[in-house]
Amino acid sequence: MLTYLEARDKIRSMVKQLPVEHVPLAQSLNRVLAHPIFADRDYPPFNRAAMDGIAIRMDDWNNGIREFRIRDTIFAGMETPTTIAAGECYKIMTGAACPREADTIIRKEDLIYTPNETALILGETVSRGQHLAQQAEDLKKSELAVTAPRVCDISLTGTLAALGIHLVPVYKMPTVGIVTTGNEVVEIQQQPTHFQIRNSNQYLLLALCEQWQLPIRSCQHVSDEPKALSAALKQATQQQLILINGGVSAGDADHVPQILRELGVEILFHKVSIKPGKPLLVGFLPEGKIIFALPGNPLSCFMTFKLFVEEYLHGCLGFTNERFQKVRLAVPRSKKSSLDEFFPVFRHPEEYGYTWKPHHGSGDITATVGCDGIGWHVHNKQEITKNDTIPVLSLHPFFNII
Structure with a gap:
């Protein structure tokens, strides 16, 4: 059985660049x-006024001129005058192109416009290029x-x-076929009997795919009867990314692995030493289509999609950044298993860091409600002490992508 990192590396080996x-x-x-x-x-494509005011030559200011004759008014979008004589200025509006010979803007708050069509500068300090965006200073x-x-x-x-x-x-994102399985699973609008459950995972997978803007081309639920399951999986394999939920454990009704083999799927791996999500199966078809058969419990379905399906998509889109970020866990956590354990984490309401809360196993339908990420309790560390730094995977698929 593969470790989490071994399984992740195998997923990365299947990555292929998507078309554009x-x-x-x-x-x-x-x-x-x-x-x-x-x-x-160039951006800006011209010397651009960043303030309403007047455009002057700094040399005139340095020569002691404080009152300037207004030659004309320049509005945004107008063609720029090319010349400006000594002692002249242009009244100019924000965004307008500044005459090439004028190299400084005096904002209107620092001016008095006189009846003689002049502008008197009130301030004592002027610097060359002030309030002027230079051509190509951005790009x-x-x-x-x-x-x-x-x-x-x-x-x-x-x-x-x-x-x-x-x-x-x-x-161009890959097309998706979704198949959920299980005799005990009914539609969400249906009232389940005492031993049935609603098909929450179908809607979980639809929401996860929507977040990635993956085009869903088929989505169906099928019983654990082999013939019906084979037909549904065959239809789903017409798509480029196939998501199967349930039927991958070791029970008598878990027919998915065998049927996939009969359909020509090569199994990349089956079972990973993680908790939750151990029964995960990943395979591929010769033409490059990839199949993720996710465990049926809600938390396992959620975790294995985030850990493995998103790892695949992340690579296909050309991103190379590390998906997990180091954060502080504000409360301790212990485990008894020798597996890599993944668990919902929540931002601590009172201080910097994250916390976690116990849940009732991978079937707990409320375990992830309100969580902010997935914490990773590595296999070779039994205890996480208070304020230890741990890896956390953001729920946002594009977090920390530059």
Whole structure:
């Protein structure tokens, strides 16, 4: 049986770069930028006034001139005048292009406009280039503006628009087929009998896929009857990423491993020395499709998706950063097993750090409610003492991605 790190490395070995598609900027939010973006021109493209006021030559100020004749007014979007004589100024608005020979802006709060069409400077201190954004001080033409891969978050949208990127090159996410299994599982709107449960994992997987903007092409529940299960799995394998829930343990009704083999799936590994999630199975088809058969208990399903499915997607999108971050655990934790244990953690309400709370095993449907991440209690450490630093995986799939 593989350790967690061995299983993770096998997942990484299956990573393949996703194809690229171009989507309208308005549809790019939370997609992953596939190509770096370069400046199409200087930014700013001209010397730009950062304040309403007047544009002067600093040499005139240094020569003792304090009252300037207003030659004209320049508004944003107007063509820039090219000359300015000694003792002259231009009245200028924020965002307007400053005449090349004028190198300093005096804001209007520091001026008196006289009836004689002059501007009198009140302040005693002026510095060359003040309140003036210099051409190309942000970006030079052809300079790298945005690195990739990068999540197209809200802060990036305006930048891409300013750069003229109306069609954004993003990675095309793999299509997904979901199959949940179990004779005891019923639809969520159905009233279960005493020995049945609602299909919560189907909606958990749908939500996790939505967070990654994965296109769901098929989603069905099937009983543990081998013929029906085989038909459902065969249909799901038409997609590029197949998520199966349940039927991978060692019980008499756990037919998934055998049926996958019959369908031509090569098993990468089955079972990992982790808790929860030990029965996890990962396989692939010759054409490169990958299959994750996740355990049926809710906490196990959640954990194995976050640990392994997201590891695969993370790599396919070209990200190389470490997914776990070191944080302080504000309360102690102990374990008896020799496995890597993963558990929900919560931000401590009173001080910096995280805490955790006991739950009732991998079937506990409320174990992750309100949690902020997944803590990792490594296999060779039985005790975590108060304020120890531990690895924590954020619930946000793109946390700490630059």
